[in-house]
Structure formats: C-alpha cells, structure tokens
Amino acid sequence: MTDMRDPLATARGLGSAKDGVNHWWMQRVTAIALLVLAPWFIYFAVSLIGADQDSVKAAIAKPLNATLLVSFIIAMCWHARLGLQVVVEDYIHGWQEITLQLLIKFIYAIAAIAAIIAIGRIVFSA
Amino acid sequence: MAARQRPLSPHLQVYKPQITSFLSIVHRATGVVNAIGGLLIAAWLVCVASDAQCYVWCQQILASWFGKLALFAFSASLVYHLLNGIRHLLWDIGWGMEIETVVKTGYLVIALAIGLTGLLWFVALSGGVQ
Numbered sequence A: 001m002t003d004m005r006d007p008l009a010t011a012r013g014l015g016s017a018k019d020g021v022n023h024w025w026m027q028r029v030t031a032i033a034l035l036v037l038a039p040w041f042i043y044f045a046v047s048l049i050g051a052d053q054d055s056v057k058a059a060i061a062k063p064l065n066a067t068l069l070v071s072f073i074i075a076m077c078w079h080a081r082l083g084l085q086v087v088v089e090d091y092i093h094g095w096q097e098i099t100l101q102l103l104i105k106f107i108y109a110i111a112a113i114a115a116i117i118a119i120g121r122i123v124f125s126a
Numbered sequence B: 001m002a003a004r005q006r007p008l009s010p011h012l013q014v015y016k017p018q019i020t021s022f023l024s025i026v027h028r029a030t031g032v033v034n035a036i037g038g039l040l041i042a043a044w045l046v047c048v049a050s051d052a053q054c055y056v057w058c059q060q061i062l063a064s065w066f067g068k069l070a071l072f073a074f075s076a077s078l079v080y081h082l083l084n085g086i087r088h089l090l091w092d093i094g095w096g097m098e099i100e101t102v103v104k105t106g107y108l109v110i111a112l113a114i115g116l117t118g119l120l121w122f123v124a125l126s127g128g129v130q
Helices: A007-012 A022-047 A053-061 A063-091 A095-125 B019-049 B052-063 B065-092 B099-127
Strands: none
Touching: A022 A063, A022 B065, A022 B099, A053 A063, A053 A095, A053 B019, A053 B052, A063 A095, A063 B019, A095 B019, B019 B052, B019 B065, B019 B099, B052 B065, B065 B099
16 A cells, blocks of 8 residues: 655654644653652642641641652643543534633643642742 | 435444443543542642631631542542553553453452542541541
8 A cells, every 4th residue: 555645754753733642642651650649649638637737838848748749730730631631622622622722721731830839838938 | 415424433322331431431530520629739739828717718618528528539539540540551551451351450440449449538537637
C-alpha cells in the first residue's frame, strides 16, 4: 500500500493536531507522579483531622510537606485538566465544547495558582 | 436533501454489562469526581491561608453529614481511580492485556478499592476526629 504521507510529517510525528503524543504522554507522567503524591496527600490529610488552623499551617509550612503539597497540586491540576479535556471532546460538540475546553483550562490554571499562592503564604509567614 | 441512512454503531444498551466496560466508565466517572474534588482541595488551602473565620466555616462544612458524605465519596473515588490507574499504566507497558487477566485485575481493583477505602475511614474515624 502506498503511503501518501509526506515522509517529513512521519519523521516529525506531530500529527494533524501538531502536538504529537504530548497529551497522552503528560497524562502518564502526571499519573506516575500522582501514584506517589496522592497517597501521600491522603496520609497528610488524615493526619490533620481535628487539627486547628495553626497546627495545619505549621504542618504545611514544613519544607518537605510544602514541597510535596505544591507537587501534588501541580500534578493533580495538570492531570485533571488533561482528563476533563478528553471527556469534553467525547461528549460535547460545537461552541459549547470550545467554551468548556477554555473554561477547564482557565479553572485548573487558576486553581493551581491560587493553591500555590496559599501554600506560599503559609510557608513564608510561618 | 434527505440524509443518507448510514450504518450505526451498535448501541450501548444492547450489550450485556461487562466488568471491562463497567470499570472503564467508572474510571472516567471517578476521574471527573476527583477533578471536582481537586478544586475543593485548592479552595481548602486558600481557606487555611486566610483568616480564622474562613477556616472555621470550612471545618463546619467538612464536619457536617453532607461534608462527611462528600469526603467519603471523594476518597472512595480517589482510591478507585488510583488503583485502576495502576492497571491502565500496566496496560500501557503491555502487561495484563489478556482478557482473563483483565477480568482478574478488574475484580482485584474492586476488592482493593473497597478494602483500602474502608481502612482509610477506619483510621480516620478512630484516629483523630476529636
């Protein structure tokens, strides 16, 4: 069978969307990160049950916890955004799809930024 | 011009429910639940960094029956998606693609998800609610 594709397109491997396997790959990379970070977060959250605000702040302010928490937030927001994008692509079409895709991108970017600023405020004022 | 009658793909409802398709759609559903829960985690962090009133308000919501129910649903969803995610990553490296293995790991994921969520809430409720 004759391949009608330009060999350069095959070599670049970016497909018609021009980002190649980036979406698929980053979903896996963030998944692997979350395999460690999500159980840690559950453990961290359970350890804070019943704690008052100052104790929670003190716990978050510890360098290791703050690092893991920021990592968790970034990986989680990134992974959530990629996942929701695929769900919307599958079920919603037309202008609603474009609107929702943009909203999802903005919401998760803002959520990550807000959470990181909050963690920063806790860390640097502790 | 009338639309041409094209062949349709088989409708979902004519299929017998199967463990494979069921766990697949649950993976997607729990992913959406986790994404919403993730936003709440961000909101909670903002609240912790804010004034005392916001934190008290947050704690009151989480301690209410609705808050506990939401936390339970979120934790179960997170545990399932995490475990089934391992299954997906193993498929990505080519492991466990045989249908018998897929069914076995499927039931294993269900059992582990129930067990680990139960264990988590046993620890949470006996460990430090007060």
